[in-house]
Structures are given as C-alpha cells and as structure tokens.
Amino acid sequence: xxxxxxxxMREGVLGLNKRNGDYILRFNPRSRYPxxxxxxxxxxxxxxxxxxxxELYGVIETQHDIRTLPDIVRSxxxxxxxxxxxxxxxxxxxxxxxxGNRYRTIGGDILDEDFLxxxxxxxxxxxxxxxxxxxxxxxxxxxxxxxxxxxISYQGVPDxxxxxxxxxxxxxxxxxxxxxxxxxxxxxxxxxxxxIDLATGITLxxxxxxEVVTHHPDTTHAIAGLRVPEWDTILDIAARCYELxxxxxxxVDVVLDRDLGPLVLELNARPGLAIQIANRQGLLRRLxxxxxxxxxxxxxxxxxxxxxREFRHPVGPQLEPQSIAAGAA
Amino acid sequence: xxxxxxxxxxxxxxxxxxALFYYKVHVVGFPLRPQEQTQxxxxxxxxxxEPGPAAVKATLRIPSLTPGFALLDxxxxxxxxxxxxxxxxxxxxxxxxxxxxxGPQTLYYRALVYRDATRIAEDTTPPFPAPPELDxxxxxxxxxxxxxxxxxxxxxxxxxxxxxxxxxxxxxxxxVSVFLKRGDNAADRxxxxxxxxxxxxxxxxxxxxxxxxxxPGPVQAEQLLEVHDGVQWLYFNPRTLEQGLPRDFxxxxxxxxxIADVEGGSAPDVTLAVQQNLLDSMLVAERRAEKLGSHSxxxxxxxxxxxxxxxxxxxxxxxxxxxVILFLRNFVGVKTxxxxxxxxxxxxxxxxxxxxxxxxxxxxxSLGLLIRFYLEKLRLLLVPRLTCVLTVVVMxxxxxxxxxxxLGIQPGLSIALFPMVIISMTIERMSIVWEERGASxxxxxxxxSLIVAAAAYLVMGIAALAHLIFVFPELLLLxxxxxxxxxxxxxxxxxxxxxxxxxxPSGTPSGSAT
Numbered sequence: 001x002x003x004x005x006x007x008x009m010r011e012g013v014l015g016l017n018k019r020n021g022d023y024i025l026r027f028n029p030r031s032r033y034p035x036x037x038x039x040x041x042x043x044x045x046x047x048x049x050x051x052x053x054x055e056l057y058g059v060i061e062t063q064h065d066i067r068t069l070p071d072i073v074r075s076x077x078x079x080x081x082x083x084x085x086x087x088x089x090x091x092x093x094x095x096x097x098x099x100g101n102r103y104r105t106i107g108g109d110i111l112d113e114d115f116l117x118x119x120x121x122x123x124x125x126x127x128x129x130x131x132x133x134x135x136x137x138x139x140x141x142x143x144x145x146x147x148x149x150x151x152i153s154y155q156g157v158p159d160x161x162x163x164x165x166x167x168x169x170x171x172x173x174x175x176x177x178x179x180x181x182x183x184x185x186x187x188x189x190x191x192x193x194x195x196i197d198l199a200t201g202i203t204l205x206x207x208x209x210x211e212v213v214t215h216h217p218d219t220t221h222a223i224a225g226l227r228v229p230e231w232d233t234i235l236d237i238a239a240r241c242y243e244l245x246x247x248x249x250x251x252v253d254v255v256l257d258r259d260l261g262p263l264v265l266e267l268n269a270r271p272g273l274a275i276q277i278a279n280r281q282g283l284l285r286r287l288x289x290x291x292x293x294x295x296x297x298x299x300x301x302x303x304x305x306x307x308x309r310e311f312r313h314p315v316g317p318q319l320e321p322q323s324i325a326a327g328a329a
Numbered sequence: 330x331x332x333x334x335x336x337x338x339x340x341x342x343x344x345x346x347x348a349l350f351y352y353k354v355h356v357v358g359f360p361l362r363p364q365e366q367t368q369x370x371x372x373x374x375x376x377x378x379e380p381g382p383a384a385v386k387a388t389l390r391i392p393s394l395t396p397g398f399a400l401l402d403x404x405x406x407x408x409x410x411x412x413x414x415x416x417x418x419x420x421x422x423x424x425x426x427x428x429x430x431x432g433p434q435t436l437y438y439r440a441l442v443y444r445d446a447t448r449i450a451e452d453t454t455p456p457f458p459a460p461p462e463l464d465x466x467x468x469x470x471x472x473x474x475x476x477x478x479x480x481x482x483x484x485x486x487x488x489x490x491x492x493x494x495x496x497x498x499x500x501x502x503x504x505v506s507v508f509l510k511r512g513d514n515a516a517d518r519x520x521x522x523x524x525x526x527x528x529x530x531x532x533x534x535x536x537x538x539x540x541x542x543x544x545p546g547p548v549q550a551e552q553l554l555e556v557h558d559g560v561q562w563l564y565f566n567p568r569t570l571e572q573g574l575p576r577d578f579x580x581x582x583x584x585x586x587x588i589a590d591v592e593g594g595s596a597p598d599v600t601l602a603v604q605q606n607l608l609d610s611m612l613v614a615e616r617r618a619e620k621l622g623s624h625s626x627x628x629x630x631x632x633x634x635x636x637x638x639x640x641x642x643x644x645x646x647x648x649x650x651x652x653v654i655l656f657l658r659n660f661v662g663v664k665t666x667x668x669x670x671x672x673x674x675x676x677x678x679x680x681x682x683x684x685x686x687x688x689x690x691x692x693x694x695s696l697g698l699l700i701r702f703y704l705e706k707l708r709l710l711l712v713p714r715l716t717c718v719l720t721v722v723v724m725x726x727x728x729x730x731x732x733x734x735x736l737g738i739q740p741g742l743s744i745a746l747f748p749m750v751i752i753s754m755t756i757e758r759m760s761i762v763w764e765e766r767g768a769s770x771x772x773x774x775x776x777x778s779l780i781v782a783a784a785a786y787l788v789m790g791i792a793a794l795a796h797l798i799f800v801f802p803e804l805l806l807l808x809x810x811x812x813x814x815x816x817x818x819x820x821x822x823x824x825x826x827x828x829x830x831x832x833x834p835s836g837t838p839s840g841s842a843t
Binding site (some may be wrong): 004005007008009010011015016017018020021022063089091114115118121122125126127130153155178186188202207213273277281282294297 | 519659662708710711761765767768770816817818819820821822825826827828829830831832833835
C-alpha cells in the first residue's frame, strides 16, 4: 500500500485532497465561483470577451416562462436545454427535431410537450443544481459536432476538456459518449476519455473507468492518432478563460462545431481528476513545473508556447502516421 | 506559514485539552471509566450518657489526621445541644453543651470516609518528650529495661519492637511486671510503651482507630503505637508487633484520652460502627472538588438538570461521529449522500441497534425510492414532490412500527427515531443520482452512506469513549485539533490508490499491493 502511495507520488498524480486544499482553495477565489457555476453568466462574459459560445436563444426563468418555450424556439428546429447551475451534464436535454408539439431528442426519444415542461419545472426548482437552489434554464444553439469524432462516438456530443492553471493549459482530453453513458460525455457514466497531446493536438488511447481502451467500444474505431482541428484556437480560448474568470484552476469545456469551430460550453471550477487516467500523466507534476518556471503574467500566446514546450506527451507524436491513415480511410 | 499556524493552533488546543483533562483526573479525581464506583465507609460514633442535674458538656474526639483516608462529609446529630468543633493538641474535638438535660441522651457523629492514598500524616516533627516522673522503684525498673532493650536494638524501629516484646511478656519480665498488673488490656500496654519510650527520649503516641471492614454491629477501637524516628511516624501494633499502618486502619483520635468524656453526667458509653458502601465515583469527585474550591464541577455539565445532561451525553458524541466521517471521506475516500447525513442515521441506530437499524433504513429507503419513481411519472413540481415523499416516509415508518408491534418484533418500534426529513432528502438525492448517473452509482453511494453510518455508530457507541467525552468535554478540543490537522492533509485517499492504478509505472515491484 505504501509502495503504491509512493509510486503515485513519484508519478506526480494529483489527489482530491491536494486538488481541493492546494489548488482550488488557493487559486479559486470564492467570489468568482458564480461566474462559472452559472452557465448564463459564463456565456455573457465570454461573449463580451469575444470568445465563441453556442448562441443563446432564450432563458426560462420562472414556471410561467415554460409556456414561452415554443416562441423561443419558433425559428429553431434544433436546440439544447441546460439548467444554468447544472453540474456534470445533469438535466441537459438536446432536441434535434420537432413535429407539432412533439420533440425528438438527439438520442432518438420522442418527448411530448408535457414531459418537457415537467423537466423544465424540475430544473427551475433546482433538481439539478448544487444544493437544490432555484435555477434558470438556458435555451441555446445545438452543436453540430465535427465529423472528426463521428467515428469514435456514440450519439451525443464529444467535448474537449482543457485544464488551465493560472492561464496555462496543462492537460487536455476528449470525452467520447458511448452506449453505456447513454450518449453523455460523462466519464463517470462510462464515456471514453482520451488524452490529447497538448503540443500537437493528437489524441492518445482512451480509458473507460480505469481500463485502457484503444478502440471505441460501440463504433470499434481506433481512438488514438486523431489530429484535433483548430487545436491552437482551442488552446487560445482555454488560456483566455483565465483572464475571463480570474480563477486559477479551471476546466474549460470546448466543443468543436462543424460550422462554427470551437465553442466554449462551460467552465468548471472543480474539474475532475480522471483526466490524469485518460492521459496516463499526473497533473501534479505539470502543476509543479508551472509553479517552478512559468511566467504567469505573460500573454496567452506566450503561455501556450510554454505549455506546448513543457507538456509534449512522451508517446503522443509517434501516433501521427495512424491519424493520416485514419483520415484517408 | 499557513501550515505552521495550523500546527501551532492544534498544538495549543491539544495541550489545553490535555491539561484540563489531567487536572480533572489527577487533582479532582474524576473517574476515567464509566460506572466506576468508589468504596466509601459510613462511620458512626454514638455517645450515650445520663445527664446530671447541672449543665452538661460532652466532648467527642473526631478524626482529623487520617493517613490513607479522606473525609467526604461529616455531620452531627444532637437534638437541642449547642455544638462546637475545635482543634485540640491531639486532633479535633466536637463539644456538645446543654444547660439542662433530662433523661438519657444520645449524641451521634457520622462521617463518610473514602480511601485516598495521597493523604499522609502531615504532622510536624514533635519535640523530644519530657522524661516521665515516676517513683523510685519504677524509675530504676525503667532505666534497667531501657538499657536492656537498647542493647538488643539498632534504631528507633527495632527499639520499639523490642520494647513491645518485653511488655507483651510482662509475666516473665522482672522490669515490666513492676508497671503492669494482671488484667491490663492492650490500651494500657500501649500507654505504658509511650511512657517508656518517653523515658528513652523517643516521641511516641497512641493512635486509636477502627478497622474499616463491612461488619454489622459495633466495632471496638484498636490501638497502634505511633513512634517518630526523627523523619516520619512509624506505626506498630502493640500486640502483634507488626510494623506499618494496616491498609484498613482508620485513625480516629490520638493520645491517652478516651474517645469521649462528659462533664456533668455519667461516664459515656460510646459505640462505634462501620458500614461499607459503594458510591458513584462522580459524586466523590464532586464533593472533593467542592472541598478543593475547584470550579470544575460548578461549570461542568453535571450542573445541568438530569434531562439536559442526557441530551448532552448524546450531542457531545456527534463530533466524534463527524470525526469518523471525516476520516472515511478524506482519508479513505468513501462516497456518501450528504456530508453529515450518516451521523444522524448513526444516532438513530443508537435506538434501533445496528442490524435492525441497517435493515429498517434499507427497507424505508427502498420503499421510498419506489414511491419516488412512481411520483416521477406524475410530473410533480419539486417541493410538492418532496412533501409527498416525506409524508410517505412518515407513513411507512408508522406502518412498520404497527406491523412489527403486532408481530412482536420490538426493534421495529424504534424506527420512529429515524431522521425522516434527512431520509426523504436522501431518497430524493438517490433517485436523481439513479436517473442521471445510473443505478450502480446510486447504490454505491447508498451503501457507502450506510457503511459510514455503521462505523460512526460503532465508534459513538463505545461506552468508555462516551463517558470520557461527557466527563471531560475539553477532550473535544482534541477533536478540533485533529480536524484542523486533517484539514491540511493533501495526500492521496486510500481508494485513489486503486483509482489511479493505471498511472503507476507497470514495472514497480509494489504494483500488486493495493
């Protein structure tokens, strides 16, 4: 037991206690939390800073507002409903089609208006928010995810998580929905997490839970070796989220839209630790490297340069030829 | 710097807690174990006499210097008499006075005595005694005896032993037979020993006392010879020549006088009695604190009404339960519903006992979940739905109580003590986790909560611990210190070692040890 403790230490693995005590408590001022806990605030902040986000169609704030949903989405056949304070993707409903007062979710379920208004009222009453506080529901643009990930995800929207420490991207991964996760990009529910080499934007082997998988369990395509398009833009967005929020340790969730490119979905002030398993790399080692020799006052571009230089994945670049092969197939 | 602050604070809290604890244990004598009982003795002296026609003055010698024992309480029973206690050269005296008394009188002195090893004869060193004034033949006999005994002995102790041996063999000893007549009792012999010791310039006195045994009926006072060797008092049994103060011997009074005398009345008839009792150590400590002038009792939980004390005896254990949860969450990494929900469930287990508690909790939560899933179909708003779940939980509890009563299963009744609001919230949380994250995660967290509650219950149920915390609430400062220290524990949790197994270099020999 002490042996494994020591080997985790040597690998620079970040534990929950250390994440909470030494990083979140130190670098995330409590007063800034509402900026990321409320997705509506995050969205408005990002828009003001010129960071691309899914377009906001409308907000349902009260029980009464639920009736206005058809008006809000009149000109949109596809849209997503998100509780502003939801965590871990709880309470999100994505509608990809409509006929009359029936809605079709992206997973293929048909929902009637009744069900949808019940879901909305639950969300407004705080069923999905931390601590059960009153909430509002955001109605926004449904992301058409980039065909790149189509072969390695089952329904749902794969998203890219970048951990940003005081403005420096230190680790990233892509979360790929599976049948087991019921189309959700949530690692706890069985989605595949695959690390992305920060320097090149190329995916690595994935993990489900703590098991390494080389191929997507539903689509059976290889996960590793894909080059994420517009990788530099994604890193730039992630790095700028530090100035946006003033939070020193955040997870930036970005989604790649087919037409609009990278969009920020949400920010997380308590990002999970599973990203380390997806990368087979410890966060703590990278955090220490930053604390030792990074210049936190540098511009976003310089910070990204630092990250690319320091955090090149040891096995990442070798996988590049496969990516070309996969792209040609 | 931040950490040093925490270390200093927890060190201060620990020291403060332990210092108070030490004071209360060693100075006031609070019991360390529950239901600890201290042996105490009720001693009683009854003085009976016929008063004369004039004013009556009765004097009773009462205990003052009692090595090995301490007085817990004493009282005097004497109808109509004026009472005064005063210090006399040989100890303390109680004096009863009455202008005119008619008929036989009985005066009582009663005291509670407990063993206290810290009490020693804190007498000052006595002066050398004046040589006794004796007539010519006695003087010669004494000098002869002293010379002989001195020849046969080395120091004060052996001198005394040897002298007592001579006195005990009075018939055969030419010197001693000068002093003793046939039929003299032990007290007379002891008195003779003090006289002879005075002749040898050795301070000595007679200690009268009783053996504290549980004997019904009156007991006889016995005598010990106290001899000072220049450093301390030595004790000798004048009859058996044994040296040392017997463990059970309680010294009542000292000197050549009788225990009581009466002026203006007949010679008193004094009976002594002893009764052994057990008294809650807590009471003994309380009295003792009073005598010490300590405020540790006045400002302790024992000053509260009994009903409130009972409440606090439970409440004070909650921090201990919280500490268990802290350990299981932050060091082991067990997931639970709600931070301190398991403590409340553990409190309920106190009434239901563990197995029944787990069974009833599982039954209630499972039934509640079924209802909750049904209500989900009705699409109720959140607060009305919670109200429904709560009401159903209460009804389920009542139903289980009635059913188990009919079946004669008594533990089923105690379900009434379950924290129903907490259980309703748990059901709500669990059903959301169930829907959003899947059944396995919901059951995992539910089982985690139960395990933590059971662990908290078992720790909170340690009687010795509950007693310690109630009698020494300052120990909770140690709980704060522990919480402060673990608040800065940033190492891995036990379950994380397994979670991040994939990150360990595969070649390490410790790879299999998880």
